[in-house]
Amino acid sequence: MFDYTDFPEQRQSKIRQILSEEGKVVCAQLSRELNVSEHTIRRDLKELAQSGACKRVYGGAVSMPPEVIDFASRATIDAAQKDRIAQAVIPLIKPNSCVFFDTGTTNLAVAKQIPAGLKFTAVCNSPIIAAELMQYPDVEVIFLGGRIQKEVGGAIGIDTLRQLEKMFFDQCLLGGCAFDANEGLTVFEYDDAEFKKCLVTRSSEVIVALTANKISALTRYRVAACDEITTLVTDDEISPTCQSVLSEKNLDVIIAR
Incomplete structure (x- = not known):
């Protein structure tokens, strides 16, 4: 299994993939799957949300819908x-x-x-x-x-x-x-x-x-x-x-x- 501990870009890429496939992620589950702390996952989700890749919700995050256009x-x-x-x-x-x-x-x-x-x-x-x-x-x-x-x-x-x-x-x-x-x-x-x-x-x-x-x-x-x-x-x-x-x-x- 890949060690995601010291590779934030790879971690966030994996989180993006899960968001794309499942529409949502849960901090506790990601912590177990990627073998990192929940604090690290929350930091990753904060950065991903700031980039527009997801929206943070209680306990995790959800994917963002298409932007509003006319x-x-x-x-x-x-x-x-x-x-x-x-x-x-x-x-x-x-x-x-x-x-x-x-x-x-x-x-x-x-x-x-x-x-x-x-x-x-x-x-x-x-x-x-x-x-x-x-x-x-x-x-x-x-x-x-x-x-x-x-x-x-x-x-x-x-x-x-x-x-x-x-x-x-x-x-x-x-x-x-x-x-x-x-x-x-x-x-x-x-x-x-x-x-x-x-x-x-x-x-x-x-x-x-x-x-x-x-x-x-x-x-x-x-x-x-x-x-x-x-x-x-x-x-x-x-x-x-x-x-x-x-x-x-x-x-x-x-x-x-």
Whole structure:
């Protein structure tokens, strides 16, 4: 076994590898695996966090999700994975139901793939998603207006929230920035989190569609715990370790291939 005691670069490289594969690390476990003190591990994690490689949490660290960029730019990232995820989401949409399409580029990919003849009511707060859904003759579209936050890609302010509070949904396609098996779904923006929390309480079924690089990561504000989510749809780049951890939760996980 390699002696990591006097080689901080090799130690941190190994920690990066574990973070990439598993999404999180625990100080006590790393101390045993690398045969160094927990103090040394905490120092390594502090340096890695300062470099942006991870976020420190109690007892260890978690990997960082992709940085926040504007909606239009996000739509071009991981496009192939989002298309595959969208194809897996489509069969989950129930005919004649009322479905809320939350903001998000993966939900936009879903909106672009609605099959002919699928009849339902779509409610959304994203003008881009609303415009996409309007082209389908069998889809009734209800748009919740308000001040649009460009980074989020939709309206999430108090006016929009008040409209949301007057409605109930059979299903919602909930967007997010990161997902962790213990902490659930999280986002970067406070107002976005509050809007999504309300959406969860108004929905009978909550579907979260995320690319695998957002799984086993955390951002600032929690939206929903695992037990508040009905189904998680992701792509086949999810690690076996993440799949194993998620399988222990009472959560239906669909892998788009």
